[in-house]
Amino acid sequence: MRSKAAAITAVTALVLGTSAACGSGDSSSGAGDGTIHVLVYGDAANKVEKQLVDTFNKTSKVKAVLDTIPGADYQQKLQTVINTPRAPDVFFNWGGGSIQPFVKAGLLLPLDDFIAKDPGLKDNFLPSVFNSAVVDGKPYGVPMRGTQPVLLFHNKQVLADAGLTPPKTWDDLVAATRTLKARGVTPIALGGGDQWPTLMWLEYLYDRIAGPGLFQRALGGDREAWASEDSRRALTTLKQLVDAGAFGSNYDSVKFTDGGSPALVAKGKAAFELMGSWYYSTQQDANPDFAKSGLGYTGFPALNGGKGDPADVVGNTNNFYSVLKRTKHPEAAAAFLELMYSDEFVKAQLAIGNLPTTTSTVNFLDLSASPGYSKDQYELVKAAPSFQLSWDQAYPPSAMTPMHTAVQQFFDGRLDTDGFIKAMQALPTS
Amino acid sequence: MTRAARPGAAATRPGFVWALPAAVFFLMFALTPLLLVVVLSFTSWDGIGEPRFNGLDNWTALLHDPVMIQSVWTTLLLTALGVVTQTPVSILLGVWAAGHQRNRAVLSAVYFVPLLLSATAVSVVWRAVLDPNFGVPAQLTWLFGDGNLLGSKGGAIGVLTFVGVWQFTPLHALIYQGGARAIPQVLYQAAAVDGAGRVRQFLHVTLPQLRNTIITSVILMVVGGLTTFDTVLILTQGGPGTDTTVTAYYMYQKAFKGFDFGVGSAIALVLVVVATLISLAVVRLSGYDRMRGTAEGL
Structure with missing residues (x-):
């Protein structure tokens, strides 16, 4: 009988000890x-x-x-x-x-x-x-x-070899992708496996075509904004670029985060990459020589007939x-x-x-x-009339996964314009 | 059947108190969380405020959620592919490694290395190996085309299955090695006397004798397959689109990326129930619950 009592005491002490250990954290790091x-x-x-x-x-x-x-x-x-x-x-x-x-x-x-x-x-x-x-x-x-604005980076050597200059307008960019593709270079590197780099292209095209107001309306709960004429135009414009093979065909197997897409640009296998300003230090770490002399950058090109100011930027403010x-x-x-x-x-x-x-x-x-x-x-940031926070940060966290999925499926052709609009309208806005 | 009662056995038999620590921990860390998950699945909770009861909302939403339904099928598909691919490979390897020759011992030691690596490390390595521009596919374009393995549904599921084989076969081979070593040599000697060759010995002695081992291994594969998470997280992130969003990963997305713990809990429960049902079915159908020994009559 004595041994049983001792065992019970021991167990009780053990349990109390555990819960006391859990509890003691509270008092020590409270804001008092x-x-x-x-x-x-x-x-x-x-x-x-x-x-x-x-x-x-x-x-x-x-x-x-x-x-x-x-x-x-x-x-x-x-x-x-x-x-x-x-x-x-x-x-x-x-x-x-x-x-x-x-x-x-x-x-x-x-x-x-x-x-x-x-x-x-x-x-x-x-x-x-x-x-x-x-x-x-x-x-x-x-x-x-x-601040981390998104910039259009390029490999200077690859552009020079193709007789190109960094694009100032969307038409320049489209023309450049044709030339580069003909030379066997992937025009634009994209880490589609990470999903968020793909989103950056939509953020900029919506800004250039519709101006920053459309996204703000959508974020405010106006779901019709996604179905507007400007929204459709932005999607078709981007889709044309994708279908023309500007991103190659295997971008969904490539990631930015494991160094896949930056290596494409640094090694001259691709010419452009749209990425946040941290790209410079990414290249500095992985390819120091390229970062020093071969890496160029511009803001996102202007789009003729678009409502957005070409000085607008998107990214992490x-x-x-x-x-x-x-x-x-x-x-x-x-x-x-x-x-x-x-x-x-x-x-x-x-x-x-x-x-x-x-x-x-x-x-x-x-x-x-x-x-x-x-x-x-x-x-760039100081002069920007609008600095749009990345869409996946602007929406509440619950919208992030469905948004990334929709963007990826749109690029892959699994969602058409209407399907993408519907997916964006279904996102929780608050 | 019954063991002869030793004198004084009842007196020295340990009291229930000795089971108490284990029971208490099981209660605290297994049963209580499970019950909390059941409760949470009927609430709406983002982790900030108080959980708010919303009746069956989460459940009806899940029933009508195409991604959820698709994720269950994807999970079952990956599990089935895992069992089908891993079982033959690990039986052959395990039986082969059961021999006592020195070279086999050395080779099987090498072969068991993947067992020591974390799933995360394995996935990161395979991601690099399969990079379409700098990895193996770039060298073997006749086989892989543009190397867009993770960009198509078939490719992504193939990669997940392949990495699963590479990663889990050693564990199961180890189980089969143990099982094969426990088979009495007499049976092989008798078979040899009857004129059975290697293949017939394998088919008619080894396989039947490994019956219980196979069931154990398959249950482990099924439960492991149903809860596949880390390889998906690192290799595909559920993509392309939602093509490889398995149920466990979908639960993670809902609960820890979208902060919808109510729906996340409901998905977790679905997973628990499905895994339990399938394991029970395997046990019942295979007669494992009746635990017939394979050494009867020896």
Whole structure:
């Protein structure tokens, strides 16, 4: 009998111990006792975030604590933690659709009061970037890393060999693809296996043909926008390019993320690739010689008769810091956000290859690792009348998979124009 | 049938308390989550607010969701292809490796290497090998054409099946090796006396004796096939379109990319039920539940 009692005690202790271990995490990292927790996507850029937290802690009574979550798990972890006592005070996000569900759940603090006290929290940032964290007319985020516009990259040598110059208009591009195809080069490299690179072509064509308004209407819930004349024109125009073999035939087996499509361009097997500005550092890592001398870039070509401004860009406008409503130290959070337009921030971001989007960035561009590239990008973003956030980031997360699937099927000819329009109309908008 | 009761056996038999730790952990980490999934499947929950009960909404949505229905068929197809391709290869390899010759031991040790690699690593390697521009297909254009293996339904399913064979055959070969070694040598000697050659020995001695091993291995393949996830995640991401979106991957997409945990839970339950039913059917149809020994009469 004694042994049985002992066993029961042991088991009880074991179970209690386990649950106590689960519970103890809560109290230690809650947002109490004079600290604010800053949750950030974990990657190489964290050293700048660390540096700014240290700077902040030198003068502030309320101390900031930086928590990082390895990239791939970030969104999942954030989603599960944000409405619990362990939620951070300030957190990294992509603006737009990525914070919309949190805004709807009433979890985020509109930054109006902060901006009323310090207008610099708005005025010191490029408006086209700042606006992509505005939800339902209220600002919810302050840009905190670099901007990543999508550019049309090319292999200079391949174009020169074919007697071509970088295309300024869509017609130039179509003509160039014909010439290149005749020479046995894949005109445009596409990492279709990743699905999102394919989406970039639609984002730009819709902008050039219909202007940025059409997508904004669709995102706002106007499903008829997808069925409009301009929408159909954008789809037919793109489809013609696909059918002409501009992307080759095996793009769905190629990925950008495993280096497949960048290698095609670097080795001269393809001429163009449409990709975010990180492409430059991708090529620098994988093919340093090519990045130095062979890699060229332009903005997306203009389209004759289109309603969009040829200076418009699409891409990832920036990453943002948003503040939770339940934070106990809003003043400290505001003071922390103010560091995001400091000179120290701009210099540190430029040093790791990011292009910050403060209005002051222009003064420091010479500090960048590749000043020419940074300057061109900065001018492009600054001059852009519209900077459309990538569609898959602008829509709420639940729309991402069906959107990617529809785009891939449209390129493969499995969905026709009507089928694609229907698929886009079926996406959840809020 | 009954064992002779040893004196004092009842007194020393361990009490239920000794099973308690295992039972408690099973309850906490297997049964409770399963029950929670059942509850969640009747709610709408994005992980932020409170789960909100929405009755049968998730279930009716699933019933009318063409992707869900397609995903079940794709899963069954991949599972069937897995069983059909992996079983013969692993029986032959396993029986061959059961011999005690030294070269066989060395070769089978080499052959079991894929077993040690994670599915993720295997998928990443195969992705590189099958790259249409820089991998094997670029060298063998007469066989692969433009190399668009992952861009067509047939190609993508073929690749998943092939990688499955490469990855899982070693495990099953190992099981068959063990099974084949347990077959008494007398049977082969008797067969040889009766004039049976190698092939007949294999067909009439080895295979019948491996009956229970085959059932075990097939059940493992079926359950593994129904929950295929990592190779799909890395090789095809469910594409092209939704052609290789297997049920487990669809669950992941719904729950962890779309943050619709209600529908995700419902898909998970479908998977649990289907896997259980199929395993039960295999066990019943094969008579495995009656556990007839293959060594009877020896």
